[in-house]
Amino acid sequence: MYKVSLITGDGIGPELSESAISVLNTIHDKLGLKFDITQLFAGDKALEQTGKALPDDTVDYIKKSDACMKAPVGESAADVIVVLRRMLDLYANIRPAKSYPHMPALRDDIDLVIVRENTEDLYTGKEFSLGNSSVALRIISEAASKRIAKYAFESAIQRNSKKKVTCVHKSNVMRITDGMFAKSCLEVSKDYPEIEFEQMYVDACAMNLIRQPEKFDVVVTTNLFGDILSDESSQVVGGLGMAPAANIGDEFALFEPVHGAAFDIAGKNIANPSSFLLSIKMMLDWLGKKHQDTKCFEIGEKLENTIFDLVKSGIKTKDIGGQMSTTEFTKQITDKL
Template identity: 85%
Template sequence: MYKISLITGDGIGPELSESAVSVLNTINDKLDLKFDVIPLSAGDKALEQTGKALPDETVKIIKNSDACLKAPVGESAADVIVVLRRILDLYANIRPAKSYPHMPALRDDIDMVIVRENTEDLYTGKEFSLGNSAVALRIISENASKRIAKYAFETATQRNSKKKVTCVHKSNVMRVTDGLFAKSCLEVSKEYPEIVFEEMYVDACAMNLIRQPESFDVIVTTNLFGDILSDESSQVVGGLGMAPAANIGDSFALFEPVHGSAFDIAGKNIANPSSFLLSIKMMLDWLGTKNNDPLCFAVGQKLESTIFDLVKSGVKTKDIGGDKTTSEFTHEITNHLTTN
């Protein structure tokens, strides 16, 4: 049995968490893969109730689980996910972007993964005031750059795709920091002669994600650039409602939807749970690899193909052109998981 910690979040987070638990319970009951799901508090509500957005007890339980699922949290998001990434050394942020049928994607042949360095760059929060100016420290290290580059190349070797890694940076302007990142990626590329390696400035990459998104396979980049480009790539394939993400370290991983807590639609039962459920698929793949468990892979593939087939048949939530509520769409998924 896998022990899964679940941060239930704020805004639409609790609704999405209910959907996730419903799917995991169905897998428990019908597909012989067992989960013990432990709901946890973190985010705005936790801050209001305990004075800490990320309570110590929540961290303790997460550390003792096999993996963590995190629903969106509110304004305190940085005090939750950024801190967890640092505490658990979740250095690789993985955000796939794939065309699904009958979605408002730019093309129907997009299949890329953005591999984003997760521990450095401006997101360390090292900022201070200096007179009338504000200063932020941008930290890029050789070790972290090579570590994320290696992860990107390993990802490319495992994908049934173009076998290409695109290193995205801005070394023509930030010659020291991005220069080090680009140099580190180039050095790692020499260990993978079977993988095509290219470099691209971040502004050119942002343009080409619109102009020719089908040309990308694996993009590796720094923390800030990866955050921005992954949101863009999600929109290119139809929106954040279908965008999962993983935060992966050497021994632990956390999985979450890319989108935020969407307080404007909270409680209306119209949020699209797909991104969170596809994050469960990523979790199953990770557990399967870590534990050499082929059932995890099989169930993960079944979950993704169920979502794919439903969307293809026109069963969709409002944000992607359908009329199903969150609970109705979830019910369709659980039904198809057990009948297909």
């Protein structure tokens, strides 16, 4: 029995959470992999009602669970996800970008993953005013850089793909901070001679994600660059609706969709839940690896294949030009599972 904490979020978050619960319950009831799901409160509504975007009770429940899933939250997102990433040392932000049928991808052969350092850079929030100027401290350490580089190379080994790691930085301008990141990745690459290694400036990477996205395999980069490039890579394969994400540490992991709370369509039951459901697949893979549970891998692959076959048949939710509601789309998946 795996204990899963689920932050239901804001906007379309509760609707996506219901979809995720339906899928997890189907896996629990029909496929023999057991889950104990606890729904938790965090985000804008939590801030409004309790004065804290991330209540202490929510944090306590998360720490007691085997893994956490987080639906999108609103304006208080930084006070939820950024805090949890640092609190739980979830140092690797993993964002796959893969072509799916009948989605407006630039090509049908894109299969890459952004491996983003998740604890440092400008996202530490160390900002202050200095007279009429504002200053932000950019922190890049050798330890964190080597840790995320190792994760990227290990990911390249495990992926059935090109066996290539691209280190993305801007060391020609930020010579000390990005210079350290680039040097650290280069040093780690020497431990993986079987993996092709290249370095690329972030502006060139942004261009090449449009020009030649099929050339990428694993992209490792810093926190800010990773945030931007992962959104770009998601759009390259058709949009954020098919973009899952994982925040992974040595002992714990949190899984979420890349996109936000989409308040403009909240409550209409038209949101595409695929990104959150593909996050379940990432969670199953992580649980399978951590607990050496082959059933997790098997069911994760089955879930992804079910979503793939469904969109291949042309079935979509209304928010992306289809005819189905969120509930109807989810039922198609649970029936096929």
